[in-house]
Amino acid sequence: MKELTYHRADDAASAVALVAGDPDARFLGGGTNLVDHLKLGVTSPTTLVDVSRLPLDEVTELPDGGLRIGTNVRNSDLAAHRAVRRGWPVVARALLAGASGQIRNQATTGGNLLQRTRCVYFQDVTTPCNKRDPGTGCSAIGGYGRYNAVLGASEACVTTHPSDLAVALAAVDATVVVLGQDGERRVPMSDFHRLPGDRPEQDTTLAHGELVTAVELPATGTARRSTYRKARDRASYAFALVSVAAGLELDDDGRVRDVRIAWGGVAHKPWRAEVAEAELRGRFVSEESVRAAAEAELAAAVTDEQTAYKVPMVRNLTALTLTGLAEGATR
Amino acid sequence: MDAEISLTVDGVRRTVMVDTRTTLLDALRERLGVTNPKKGCDHGQCGSCTVLLDGRRHLTCLSLAVANDGAEVTTAGGLRGSDGGLHPVQQAFLDQDGYQCGYCTPGQVCSAVGVLDEIEQGHVSHVSDDLEADPELTDDEIRERMSGNLCRCGAYVGILGAVRQAAAASSEGGAA
Ligand SMILES: Cc1cc2nc3c(=O)[nH]c(=O)nc-3n(C[C@H](O)[C@H](O)[C@H](O)COP(=O)(O)OP(=O)(O)OC[C@H]3O[C@@H](n4cnc5c(N)ncnc54)[C@H](O)[C@@H]3O)c2cc1C
Ligand code: SF4
Ligand code: FES
Ligand code: FES
Numbered sequence: 001m002k003e004l005t006y007h008r009a010d011d012a013a014s015a016v017a018l019v020a021g022d023p024d025a026r027f028l029g030g031g032t033n034l035v036d037h038l039k040l041g042v043t044s045p046t047t048l049v050d051v052s053r054l055p056l057d058e059v060t061e062l063p064d065g066g067l068r069i070g071t072n073v074r075n076s077d078l079a080a081h082r083a084v085r086r087g088w089p090v091v092a093r094a095l096l097a098g099a100s101g102q103i104r105n106q107a108t109t110g111g112n113l114l115q116r117t118r119c120v121y122f123q124d125v126t127t128p129c130n131k132r133d134p135g136t137g138c139s140a141i142g143g144y145g146r147y148n149a150v151l152g153a154s155e156a157c158v159t160t161h162p163s164d165l166a167v168a169l170a171a172v173d174a175t176v177v178v179l180g181q182d183g184e185r186r187v188p189m190s191d192f193h194r195l196p197g198d199r200p201e202q203d204t205t206l207a208h209g210e211l212v213t214a215v216e217l218p219a220t221g222t223a224r225r226s227t228y229r230k231a232r233d234r235a236s237y238a239f240a241l242v243s244v245a246a247g248l249e250l251d252d253d254g255r256v257r258d259v260r261i262a263w264g265g266v267a268h269k270p271w272r273a274e275v276a277e278a279e280l281r282g283r284f285v286s287e288e289s290v291r292a293a294a295e296a297e298l299a300a301a302v303t304d305e306q307t308a309y310k311v312p313m314v315r316n317l318t319a320l321t322l323t324g325l326a327e328g329a330t331r
Numbered sequence: 332m333d334a335e336i337s338l339t340v341d342g343v344r345r346t347v348m349v350d351t352r353t354t355l356l357d358a359l360r361e362r363l364g365v366t367n368p369k370k371g372c373d374h375g376q377c378g379s380c381t382v383l384l385d386g387r388r389h390l391t392c393l394s395l396a397v398a399n400d401g402a403e404v405t406t407a408g409g410l411r412g413s414d415g416g417l418h419p420v421q422q423a424f425l426d427q428d429g430y431q432c433g434y435c436t437p438g439q440v441c442s443a444v445g446v447l448d449e450i451e452q453g454h455v456s457h458v459s460d461d462l463e464a465d466p467e468l469t470d471d472e473i474r475e476r477m478s479g480n481l482c483r484c485g486a487y488v489g490i491l492g493a494v495r496q497a498a499a500a501s502s503e504g505g506a507a
Binding site for chain 1: 332334351352354373374375378381387388389390393394395397398442445446449452453454455456457459460461462463474475476478479480
């Protein structure tokens with residue numbers, strides 16, 4: 001670890017100015033990812049600007065029925081919030097499926113979205129990794145690949161995004177509110193994380209020094225009837241192999257009026273399965289119809305012997321999730 | 332860069348100079364001699380460094396000391412019952428054989444205190460069926476909520492029994 005200067009930010013604008021003006025500065029949230037990376041040498045900032053005590057820690061109901069979540073609302077408090085549990089169960093379920101009670105008490109909303117990949121090579125500084133050290137190569141191609149992407153990967157990077165919350169936010173059409181040096185801008189969740197392309201070092205579309213201040217959730221029928229399912233190697237305290245965030249709204253005759261499907265563990269960003277959504281609109285939900293819709297989305301999947309399992313797993317998990325929602329299951 | 336911070340640890344206010352890179356765990360153990368929280372993995376993966384930080388269960392290995400200037404830390408060793416004797420959670424770990432070597436135990440105890448408080452506040456969990464109802468502390472709920480604390484000795488049966496006993500004691504109003 002290098003010498004490190006610590007600042008506790010007084011207000012959001014000065015935190016932005018401090019980080020934007022210094023390529024070696026980083027925001028510090030709850031620290032559950034960044035402090036780990038300091039120890040591992042994955043990143044070596046010279047300045048930390050602690051934004052975790054800024055008074056951006058409230059959940060407020062918006063006039064149109066939506067919800068605004070300050071970035072410093074801790075993951076545990078967001079999952080426990082009554083309005084979230086009622087109106088956006090997929091968000092509560094995704095949070096509760098992630099990490100542990102202790103970590104959720106510490107982790108912030110913005111920090112969760114900005115957490116970096118768990119790719120074993122990214123975290124091991126003795127190995128080449130284009131995301132950590134651009135241009136050095138990708139050790140995961142031809143290496144350990146069980147957690148690798150099956151959609152949207154590139155020759156430069158084949159990893160997946162680890163956040164459960166981000167997948168849920170993609171399924172509820174959330175908007176991320178971001179403060180930069182030129183003021184505030186609003187980024188739809190679908191444009192927040194990016195595919196690796198030839199710049200895998202860039203996880204998101206944020207510029208250096210842009211601060212997440214809030215996340216907004218619109219109130220919708222699909223969010224109201226929604227849930228999250230995660231397949232993993234042990235029953236708790238493990239990252240996703242694949243996950244499904246889904247929301248469903250049915251017509252009076254039982255056909256799909258509207259549907260949202262987002263997948264975790266399959267790509268470098270939460271994967272909105274829009275092809276599958278389009279296939280399902282106007283149809284009845286059944287195991288067969290959902291599987292067929294998922295297959296259509298997965299036609300673009302590229303797998304190898306280590307990742308081939310993900311295709312049937314995410315297809316079947318999507319069927320389980322949507323048939324459950326159609327039958328009125330609470331989880 | 333060095334910074335002076337003050338922490339209230341188990342009721343005693345302590346001031347210490349730390350390098351900004353020092354974790355809260357290392358500040359407690361190496362600088363203040365508070366060895367109750369243990370260093371198992373140092374990467375957030377085992378829970379043995381858990382304390383109550385400003386009343387909530389928290390890992391100390393993934394927190395910088397300097398970011399917690401002014402915080403109130405309660406370790407398992409600083410817990411007391413309302414009569415000044417053992418805390419009901421400590422007593423329950425003794426009664427139920429909730430440990431073997433004891434290395435994970437301070438973290439387990441703090442985490443269990445956190446779990447009981449979260450239940451009291453109506454927090455749901457991954458295994459709660461109904462998100463809109465107040466949760467009940469079934470065995471599955473205890474297992475899920477304690478899943479951030481690993482036990483290398485596998486004393487999970489005793490740990491489960493201990494949390495169950497402490498929950499029963501606290502619902503009878505016996506907790507501190
Ligand atoms: C053992 C373990 C298991 C885990 N399991 C899961 C899991 O199953 N599912 C899951 O989703 N997550 C899991 N996590 C990850 C955890 O959810 C993240 O570490 C956490 O959400 C990060 O939030 P933080 O506030 O601690 O971020 P920090 O560590 O403080 O920061 C993370 C990154 O975000 C940046 N940042 C922080 N705040 C802001 C902001 N407001 N604006 C812009 N940038 C910001 C920081 O500069 C840094 O780059 C696990 C973590 C551990 C250690
Ligand atoms: S998959 Fe991405 S993160 Fe992993 S080694 Fe390759 S470039 Fe690095
Ligand atoms: S030492 Fe902190 S979680 Fe293992
Ligand atoms: S009692 Fe030995 S590690 Fe848990």
